[in-house]
Amino acid sequence: MGAWKNPPAAPVLGVVGRARTTSAFDLQRWAPSPQAAVFVEHFWSVSWDLRGQQPFDTTVITFPSVHLTREWGDDGARHGHRLPASLVHGVVERVFHIRIRGRGAVVGARFRPGGFAARFDRDAAMVTGRVERAGDDLFGRPLAIPDDIARAGQVLDDAIGAFAGELDPAYRTLTALIDRIRTEAGMQRVEQVVAASPWSERTLQRVFRRYVGVPPKWVLCRYRLQQAALAIESAPDVDFADLAARLGWYDQAHFINDFGAMLGCTPGEYAARHGAPH
Template sequence: MPQVISGRGVLYPTRLPTFQRVAAPAELADFIRWFWIPRWDIPLGRSSRQHVLPFPASNLVVEPNGVTLQGPTTRASYRDLRGKGWAVGALLRPAAVASLCDEPSGIRDSTITIDAPELHGAVVTAMQSERETDATAHAAAAFASWAEARLTPADEGGLLANAIEDLIASDSEIIRIDQIAKLVNITARHVQRVTHRYVGVPPLAIIRRYRLQEAAERIREDSSLTIGQVAAELGYADHAHLTRDFRQVLGLAPADYRRGLRADAQSDAVDLRLAP
């Protein structure tokens, strides 16, 4: 399974000492976008705060102490890392969530424990490999084998939810529910029902999160773009509209985010993001 290189969701790349994404095998394309595997080793007495802007989806995560299902989020968050550790997560497609949770909206912005001893044991064993590259490949393969055996076949609603997610993720011109409804030939109300059932957040929240992922990526990767240009390219009414969304979700304005990136580039501080 090859490593996936993507800038999406990585708010501060210079804070990533060890983080890998591994593509899911083709047979799991309806269930998992990719596996994400961070490692950290923080000196005694110090901590590393990881600011995250996750994708609008759920994640199944294996860590040394167990397996959890992290529900969809409506805001940015952070986690303080200490000591030495790792995680192996799977960014789930909407069709996969039904196998693990009856009501994804019920775990919005929260985490629940999943009883999956076989998955936990296989991934922990893989992560104990002496070579880090071997551990990453083996852990992703073990996770994939478990998922292929455990996740139930995608139903019609799950596949429709996948199609809606793909449209939003791939077309930055989609900014309204009626655009989605027309493209998949269903009513706007049906779009809302499907995303509620299989993602756990409203369709407008999914659109907004993907556009903010794109905005952050463009601000980070192209310093020649003005905030107004980024806003126009992503369908925002104006600079102020993007700034309002950015501030509400991330807690800072786009200009402040850009200044933080510059400060990071000039600093030798090393940090690690734990996010899918």
């Protein structure tokens, strides 16, 4: 464990203002085992000790991913659930806000888009926008996850990797398709995604809803918005019109509207709060 731990103060894709908040909490990421990697992008943990300090607000521009977490701490409850708790976090359609206080920790598995549905034969849309307790039926048996970062990560890895079923071919196709959406700058429209897939648009929409929990248009927009926020945090004096064009928006006005709908502020306001110093 520990392939990625509190890197030097630098922007992090999806984590708002991370370069300026590295002292507030300890963030780690590590790779899954080969067995779990079929479904999981990475494991992660966040821990903090803010005793005697003010609570801290953090914001994440979420990925199209379901998370399975083990959470504990002296703050008593999170996301409407008493601690300690094992929780399933569906895809968050806007941004994820949380206020951390006292002392606490979270260990999580970030599933590949579609990975949670493929591993557990669940409809991802049923948990979109929701945080639910992970019941004993999730793994077909009670799963004792200790409140310890290293051991909890190992228990989750072992349990997720112990998959004895037959993998749905649609999931493998979807995984390759989403990798292209994420990495190919020219993949910006739903019709391009349809052309790159073996499915009709109607089937594509159905596959995304079942496996990812959100439609393909949302996935396309979310990856571009993450890149836009990262660019604003990484370089001073970003030209918003150029940024909008590079990332595939029809014009700057559409970019500003989408950015504001997600983060509740304009790109200029975001730059004033979180932008790279001159």
